[in-house]
Amino acid sequence: xxxxxxxxxxxxxxxxxxxxxxxxxxxxxxxxxxxxxxxxxxxxxxxxxxxxxxxxxxxxxxxxxxxxxxxxxxxxxxxxxxxxxxxxxxxxxxxxxxxxxxxxxxxxxxxxxxxxxxxxxxxxxxxxxxxxxxxx
Numbered sequence: 581x582x583x584x585x586x587x588x589x590x591x592x593x594x595x596x597x598x599x600x601x602x603x604x605x606x607x608x609x610x611x612x613x614x615x616x617x618x619x620x621x622x623x624x625x626x627x628x629x630x631x632x633x634x635x636x637x638x639x640x641x642x643x644x645x646x647x648x649x650x651x652x653x654x655x656x657x658x659x660x661x662x663x664x665x666x667x668x669x670x671x672x673x674x675x676x677x678x679x680x681x682x683x684x685x686x687x688x689x690x691x692x693x694x695x696x697x698x699x700x701x702x703x704x705x706x707x708x709x710x711x712x713x714x715x716x
Contacts, residue, residue, distance in 0.1 A: 587623070589635045590662050590706055591655055595620055597703035598636045605680040606665070608634065616641075626665075634663065655705045662706035670696045670712040677710075690714050 592598035599622070602608045608624035611633055615621075619641045623633040639655065640648040654660050667673040674688050677700055685699035685707060697711035 585632055587633045587635050588663055589637045590702070590704075591639055591651060591660055592636045592702070592704040592706075593639070593652070593655065594703060595622055595636060595638075598622075599624075601680070601682065601702050602634065602636070605677055605682065658701060658705045658707060660706050662702060662708040664697075664709040664711060667710050667712050670698065670710065670715070673710055673712075674698045688715075 590598075590602075599610070602624050603610055608626055610622070611625050611630075612621055612623040619638050620636075622636040624636070625631070625633045639651040643651060651660070670688050678684060682703075683701040685701055686697070688696055688698040690696050694714060695711040696713065696715050697709055699707060699709045702708050
């Protein structure tokens with residue numbers, strides 16, 4: 581049996597602000613942007629991993645009004661996990677993202693489990709991490 585990751589969902593409150601971060605700051609490429617019921621189906625992928633797509637999803641997409649409200653509350657608190665991106669140059673990627681004005685959660689540090697990483701909040705409040713090999 582073969583199993584591969586194809587999509588991961590990141591909850592966003594504003595598609596345009598999210599595109600400004602994921603496309604314009606991080607350099608992901610938009611693979612789909614089309615109407616989907618009363619929402620948009622927006623997916624992005626890294627040029628180095630075209631088969632893995634990040635779906636930008638509104639809190640209401642696929643959820644009851646009550647669940648959407650709960651998700652929105654957690655998102656506003658910064659309690660929603662996003663994704664971890666692997667990068668080849670942790671420190672220069674950090675500086676690029678910091679230069680965009682994104683909220684820094686953690687500056688680059690060498691972790692005891694062998695990676696160097698940092699974290700930001702995206703425009704919707706998701707905790708987004710970036711990691712690479714230890715500083716050499």
